Amino acid sequence: MGSDARMATRPRAEAPRRAVVVGGSSGIGAAIADRLEADGHAVVRMQRTHVENSRCVPFDLRWDLDLIRRAFDLAEIMLSGIDWLVLAGGTAAYQHAAHGQKDIGRWQEVAEETIQTNLLGPVYCVEAAAPIMRREPDEEPSRILAIGSTIPRQPPADLAFYAASKSGAETAMRALARRWVKRGVWISTLATGWVRTPMTKDIVEEKAAKILRAVALHRMAEVEEVAEAACLALRMPYCVGDTLTISGGL
Numbered sequence: 001m002g003s004d005a006r007m008a009t010r011p012r013a014e015a016p017r018r019a020v021v022v023g024g025s026s027g028i029g030a031a032i033a034d035r036l037e038a039d040g041h042a043v044v045r046m047q048r049t050h051v052e053n054s055r056c057v058p059f060d061l062r063w064d065l066d067l068i069r070r071a072f073d074l075a076e077i078m079l080s081g082i083d084w085l086v087l088a089g090g091t092a093a094y095q096h097a098a099h100g101q102k103d104i105g106r107w108q109e110v111a112e113e114t115i116q117t118n119l120l121g122p123v124y125c126v127e128a129a130a131p132i133m134r135r136e137p138d139e140e141p142s143r144i145l146a147i148g149s150t151i152p153r154q155p156p157a158d159l160a161f162y163a164a165s166k167s168g169a170e171t172a173m174r175a176l177a178r179r180w181v182k183r184g185v186w187i188s189t190l191a192t193g194w195v196r197t198p199m200t201k202d203i204v205e206e207k208a209a210k211i212l213r214a215v216a217l218h219r220m221a222e223v224e225e226v227a228e229a230a231c232l233a234l235r236m237p238y239c240v241g242d243t244l245t246i247s248g249g250l
């Protein structure tokens, strides 16, 4: 087994990591940040809302690259480095609120907000954070994990921008992984099916029966289950540019 493989398969499981969670104020990101803290890791959350009793950096995924770089510089100072970055921020910005092109201005706003938040934002985060997270060949790789979605497999009519943004982000992560692996940063995606969070609350109330019929487990995932999978994904050997999926059999 080569030295790269040994590094990947034998992480220092007990060593506390310095982790940044983008979107750590709600849903999946909050559950991942809580879980990492409970496991003894140092966590900084980055999103628009401050979370009580947590270390937070005010952050907006729609910022330009310069502002995003400054936010990661601040997170690096707060943690004295970054080992793990979880990109869990995102918006679904359902078009059904603006569907039928009754309000073309709002429709365009939704499109731009979704692409900026879910596609450009995560890519800029990698651009800003990866240089901070560089590792030498004899060091354990740092990890970036993006939370993706199974929606692009069968995109519903009212989630075109969402599906396109998540699909684009997944593709971008695969490309960025090839670039950054040479500098010791391993990037991957954890794509999930339906998860019970504030993001899915409205859609679930409307379409619960239809959605759950298509899931083999006939229920949505709980955020704690996704957090568990994310913790595994952050330690997954031989996982670079790959998309791991949990969907309950969707």
Ligand SMILES: NC(=O)c1ccc[n+]([C@@H]2O[C@H](COP(=O)([O-])OP(=O)(O)OC[C@H]3O[C@@H](n4cnc5c(N)ncnc54)[C@H](OP(=O)(O)O)[C@@H]3O)[C@@H](O)[C@H]2O)c1
Binding pocket: 022, 023, 024, 025, 026, 027, 028, 029, 030, 046, 047, 048, 049, 050, 059, 060, 061, 062, 087, 088, 089, 090, 091, 117, 147, 148, 149, 150, 166, 191, 192, 193, 194, 195, 196, 197, 198, 199, 200
């Ligand atoms: N729920 C699902 O079924 C599901 C399935 C597949 C994938 N996902 C993905 O999982 C991720 C989290 O979704 P969730 O279901 O946990 O949703 P959620 O509960 O609505 O949480 C969304 C998070 O993203 C942050 N966020 C939203 N817009 C932001 C912005 N412009 N800048 C910075 N942070 C922003 C929010 O914080 P602030 O509002 O404080 O900024 C919040 O922390 C998303 O990427 C979503 O696409 C969700």
